[in-house]
Amino acid sequence: MSKYGKEILIGTIPVVLLFLLFIGVNIIPVIFMTVLLASLFYMTRMRGGNMGMGGERRGKVRTPAFLTFDEIGGQDRAKKELREALDFLIRYEEIQKLGIRPLKGILLTGPPGTGKTLMAKAAAHYTNSVFMAASGSEFVEMYVGVGASRIRDLFKEARNRASKENKDSAIVFIDEIDVIGGKRDGGQHREYDQTLNQLLTEMDGIHTAESPRILIMAATNRKEMLDSALLRPGRFDRHIEVDLPDKKGRLHILNIHAKNKPLAEGVSLETVAEETFGFSGAQLESVMNEAAIYAMRDDLESIEQRHLSLAVDKVMMGERTDRESTKEERDRVALHELGHAIVAEIVRPGSVSQVALSPRGKALGYVRHNPQQDQYLYTKEHLQQQIMIALGGAVAEEMFYGGRSTGSRNDFEQALNLVHTMMDCGLTNLGIIDRQMVTKEELMKENAAILEQLTEETRKVLEQHRSVFTQSLDILIHEEVLSGEQFRELLAGSELPQPA
Template structure:
């Protein structure tokens, strides 16, 4: 409806109602229906506007087009593979001459916080394309057909904006695509199916033209949930894995986030990169941010090394809490953590950095380990050693209190997960197995046998170091922190006594 049409309608309706009133007509039903109709039209317009219209335009306009691949730390393999695929948009004449079919879509997969969305934004800058972003949840409505309509409008808007801004291409990015791209099981979720079918149709190119070219990029951390029709060549032609960064990539990311922060001259970011094994890019950014907050709390001009170490602990375990525990609880927690530390130091000498009784998050205490080199393959012996370290806390409690506590819950979860890894890797007496072909009783029997054997070995090791518990406990209770060097000195003294005896 045009602007003047709306004004005429707004002016006519009151006049007609007043005229009917003077004629003696009961206007209450008419007014009531007019209000309902107006409310319905207003809500319908607002819902359509919240879809792929004005809200997305404002969000797309706010999206920084200056983000480049150099601004993204690490992920060199993923960036290289992505640039190669994006060259199909830039070198269109070359691929046409060679008879190469243009790519329709690229799927970015990997854990949360690894930079998938940043790569999509950098891709738009790299190709000088229009960039439109949406989330999978935006296409899901209780009304059948709304999601499909929004998909059509999204592609239409991409082409329209590209033509208006004289761009040769447009990139549409859909985050969390598993919301609308999940496997179709023939159930009653008609809205999801219609939305997915419309997306498949748009990606097939039935309603597209050669110019402007539209490339769809999507991100998910649950690739296994996507429908096979989405993953086939001709739709998502490239599947790019965006993994957690290695040590070199972590250092790169830390340096990027340190550019706008005043760092002390003696800060060693390489040490922090070593300590943050298995951290995502988002977690590394949080480490730098939390370190700056610690410096601000102390009203310092620069960020110190200790601030970064505290920030690593906070991101891993949470903020320090003010929980007040009884003496018995503190003693139990101290013995529990010392159990972890003694086993860790014996199976991996030099690995303990600190034993702490400071509550963080849900943890009442923790053992901090020295940085280890990135490792992606483990032998049976290495996994067994890791399980023994996890069991050390509960075994120490049994030695001194005759039973366990709820504080061992997380340790047991880690142990069970590592036993599962051993089974799936063929490192147990069951050999190479398929879980679906082995009974639950057999799996439970083998699981129990492994944990019982490792618990016995852990108990034997800790019984040999009972005097270390008593000496370390006094220091840990008094100071709440026991450094790795202090702890190793106590172990060395015990070893000398044993040799003399």
């Protein structure tokens, strides 16, 4: 509307209202309807400014900054597999000669924080493609049909942008695809189902002889929740596992995040890589960041090894707290942690790095172990030893106090999970079983038998070293930290039995 048109409208409305009032018309309903229509008009304009055709939100489809595969650490196998898949876009004429059908979709799966989204960003730089990113939650609305409309517009815009920018291909990336790609329950009227159906339809129409070519990439850490129609060949042809990094990968990630941080002389990132088995890339980035924060707290210009050790503890267990406790509680916690440490040192000599009484996160104390080699296969003996270490704290409390405390809750959860692993892997007296096909009574009976046997073995080990508790307790209470060397010297004074 022009400037003069607005002025005429503003001047006309009061005149009309005064005229209606003069002739005796009740103008309250008229005013109410006018305000309501004006509000609807305003909301429609605001929604139109943020929405594109079909309800697509402008600004939600993002084009991230370029990232290369070299800047992503710890995923050599996944990067190699992804590059091979992306070569189908780059070397299109070559694969046509061999009769290879281009891939329609690539699904990146794996635990959170392993770099799935980073790899999708690197794919755009590698292929020189138009790259459009969206999250699964952006397609979910309470209004039926809106999500499906946004899917259509997303692919349409990808084709249009590729044509305008003279690109041969476009990559559409949907993060957290399990939000819209979950298993259907048979109903066809839910908004999620309609959005998924539209996505399946678009993927079926992706492979055409026309340019530009479109490849869809998606990421999820809950692959088991996805609908089977989405996972079949011809839709998501490649499922690439982006797993937790091994020691070499962890070292690579640490070096990447250490480039902009001043490290003191003698700092060994390899030691940190050994201590962080099971850490994701995001956790390793947090370790480097927290180490820098510790250095800043100490007013130092460089990060020392102790800062990195503190950062590992913080990421693993949480920040150190100032929680006050009674003397009896501190004694109980100290004996509890010494129980863990004694069993660990007996079954795996040299494994204890430190016994600490300082509260950190929800833990009132903890035992830090020396880094072990990365291990992915476990024997029955190894699992039993791990259960004994977990039970050592509760057994120590029983020895000195005649009962347990709530501090053993996490230890018992760990022990039960290990027993479940043994059952699933056929390492118990039940043999090779499916736990879903065995009665709960049988499972409980076997579970109790395993834990009772290992509890008694743990008790025997600790009773043989009762003197170590009393010798270590005073040091731990006064200094709050007992180093691995000090602890092993105390153990050396007693007769060490050979590991079972």
